[in-house]
Amino acid sequence: MATVSPPWNYTLHLPHDPRAPGIARGTLRLILAAHEMPDLVPTAELVAAELLANSHCHTQGPYALRLRSAEPGRLRVAVWDTDPRVPPGFSNASATATSPDAEHGRGLPLVRACADAWGASVLRELGTSKGGKLLWAECGGGASTW
Numbered sequence: 606m607a608t609v610s611p612p613w614n615y616t617l618h619l620p621h622d623p624r625a626p627g628i629a630r631g632t633l634r635l636i637l638a639a640h641e642m643p644d645l646v647p648t649a650e651l652v653a654a655e656l657l658a659n660s661h662c663h664t665q666g667p668y669a670l671r672l673r674s675a676e677p678g679r680l681r682v683a684v685w686d687t688d689p690r691v692p693p694g695f696s697n698a699s700a701t702a703t704s705p706d707a708e709h710g711r712g713l714p715l716v717r718a719c720a721d722a723w724g725a726s727v728l729r730e731l732g733t734s735k736g737g738k739l740l741w742a743e744c745g746g747g748a749s750t751w
Contacts, residue, residue, distance in 0.1 A: 617632050629653060633646075645678075726741075
């Protein structure tokens with residue numbers, strides 16, 4: 606049995622380094638193992654990988670992986686970065702489909718398809734958040750009241 610019951614949260618601050626997304630995914634796996642949530646690992650890791658890759662490829666500054674569980678068996682995966690612009694593939698559920706030949710543009714629609722809920726927050730105030738945006742997705746079944 607897990608020693609820490611929800612709610613819990615973790616934030617991993619990452620430099621703009623090509624190794625950072627892999628380190629973050631490994632950290633996610635360790636956290637979910639520690640909280641005895643192995644069933645969520647495949648979906649949570651895919652969601653995190655896509656959000657982290659998006660931040661790494663499309664921003665120049667640092668970014669952060671945030672994991673939160675407010676109820677048993679449910680997880681929110683979020684990635685913060687310094688760019689306040691929400692990508693069109695994430696902000697609009699009816700965004701145009703990606704061409705089968707396109708090399709980019711499938712990641713965020715994939716996140717939306719795998720998540721039970723998803724969203725974006727633009728952080729306009731400087732300070733702890735340093736502005737930017739937070740893209741998040743929840744997995745673990747059913748709708749959440751978060």
